[in-house]
Amino acid sequence: xxxxxxxxxxxxxxxxxxxxxxxxxxxxxxxxxxxxxxxxxxxxxxxxxxxxxxxxxxxxxxxxxxxxxxxxxxxxxxxxxxxxxxxxxxxxxxxxxxxxxxxxxxxxxxxxxxxxxxxxxxxxxxxxxxxxxxxxxxxxxxxxxxxxxxxxxxxxxxx
Numbered sequence: 001x002x003x004x005x006x007x008x009x010x011x012x013x014x015x016x017x018x019x020x021x022x023x024x025x026x027x028x029x030x031x032x033x034x035x036x037x038x039x040x041x042x043x044x045x046x047x048x049x050x051x052x053x054x055x056x057x058x059x060x061x062x063x064x065x066x067x068x069x070x071x072x073x074x075x076x077x078x079x080x081x082x083x084x085x086x087x088x089x090x091x092x093x094x095x096x097x098x099x100x101x102x103x104x105x106x107x108x109x110x111x112x113x114x115x116x117x118x119x120x121x122x123x124x125x126x127x128x129x130x131x132x133x134x135x136x137x138x139x140x141x142x143x144x145x146x147x148x149x150x151x152x153x154x155x156x157x158x159x
């Protein structure tokens with residue numbers, strides 16, 4: 001059964017954040033754990049840990065890594081209907097106030113996306129913004145076409 005979900009996690013952002021990484025919407029595991037990319041097979045945190053050489057054993061470690069790397073983290077979607085965690089399943093999406101976040105944190109100079117849906121929705125709602133953007137190889141366990149080390153290499157090139 002389709003259910004309406006509201007985004008449950010505040011953006012993680014710092015005064016000196018330079019890069020905003022946007023996902024689409026938290027997975028059901030992220031809802032359960034109340035933090036981004038909480039599915040144990042999602043490679044988001046292991047990729048950033050490899051790039052910056054910092055541990056990610058706890059939410060505090062993850063926030064410290066984002067702060068060190070000057071990365072802000074949020075999702076494009078504020079609310080939607082869904083029956084599972086797949087991006088292809090998200091319906092009737094409403095965007096977060098990304099433009100307001102960028103006004104509040106003017107040091108952010110670029111926006112990266114962890115998937116095609118977040119990129120598509122950002123361009124639909126915020127395409128008028130002039131910040132450079134890039135699509136990262138997806139850290140999702142559903143994206144198995146690229147090995148972890150290749151994802152790390154490509155992310156590192158952008159950072």
